[in-house]
Amino acid sequence: MSEHSQVIEEYLLTLYKLDRSGEKAKAVTLANRLDTSPPTVHATIARMQRDGLVDVNKSKLLSLTKDGQKIAEDIAYRHNLSEFFLCNTLGIPWYEVHQHAHLLEHAMTPVVVEKLAEFLGKPEFCPHGTPMPGKALPQNTINLMETKQGMTVEIAMIGEVLEDSIDLMKILQEHHIMPGNQHTVVEKTDVMRTISLESDKGPTSLPFHVAEKIFVFEVSRNKTARKQQ
Numbered sequence: 219m220s221e222h223s224q225v226i227e228e229y230l231l232t233l234y235k236l237d238r239s240g241e242k243a244k245a246v247t248l249a250n251r252l253d254t255s256p257p258t259v260h261a262t263i264a265r266m267q268r269d270g271l272v273d274v275n276k277s278k279l280l281s282l283t284k285d286g287q288k289i290a291e292d293i294a295y296r297h298n299l300s301e302f303f304l305c306n307t308l309g310i311p312w313y314e315v316h317q318h319a320h321l322l323e324h325a326m327t328p329v330v331v332e333k334l335a336e337f338l339g340k341p342e343f344c345p346h347g348t349p350m351p352g353k354a355l356p357q358n359t360i361n362l363m364e365t366k367q368g369m370t371v372e373i374a375m376i377g378e379v380l381e382d383s384i385d386l387m388k389i390l391q392e393h394h395i396m397p398g399n400q401h402t403v404v405e406k407t408d409v410m411r412t413i414s415l416e417s418d419k420g421p422t423s424l425p426f427h428v429a430e431k432i433f434v435f436e437v438s439r440n441k442t443a444r445k446q447q
């Protein structure tokens with residue numbers, strides 16, 4: 219079992235995820251993200267700073283130290299592995315495994331992690347497409363907002379921030395916005411700030427702020443080649 223408390227692990231994992239999505243974090247970012255009061259967050263960060271897990275720079279931006287990074291990667295691995303197990307072995311719905319994995323990830327000994335990884339065939343991605351620590355998305359992956367009208371794309375990853383909203387994840391699953399599924403970009407409407415997609419399961423429209431957290435790669439730009447009935 220890890221020598222760090224579940225709370226510290228949660229902070230480390232959140233900082234790791236923010237860093238991976240290229241976002242800079244301050245204490246207030248963590249307070250919002252973890253739904254905790256700023257004084258509590260400040261106290262925890264001070265403790266983590268003292269333990270050599272995070273650095274705070276002059277502009278109060280937080281970053282993981284080497285030790286913090288290592289522990290965070292370990293938790294991220296346990297999280298993704300748990301999700302994979304819950305989704306693919308236990309058959310818990312794709313849209314809700316993130317919530318269950320949040321608890322499970324803190325309760326796994328190194329032996330359990332190793333055996334579970336072997337049992338699952340050492341998966342490289344979580345069911346939402348997030349690569350395991352040390353792995354990356356294919357190089358040609360772009361965010362859905364960078365696509366052009368008429369492009370057919372395959373979903374590669376649902377950004378981890380979106381996983382926090384079970385309601386949103388349910389909608390994404392209902393519209394087959396899941397890794398491995400293909401959609402064609404119909405149009406982007408600046409006035410409504412939505413992007414419309416179409417797949418053989420029907421049309422979908424997503425707000426820009428969600429679309430920019432979804433990652434895809436281009437399959438083809440030939441609209442008529444689509445198999446539709």
Ligand SMILES: [Zn+2]
Nearest residue numbers: 297301316381
């Ligand atoms: Zn997750």
Ligand SMILES: [Zn+2]
Nearest residue numbers: 301344345346
């Ligand atoms: Zn996931």
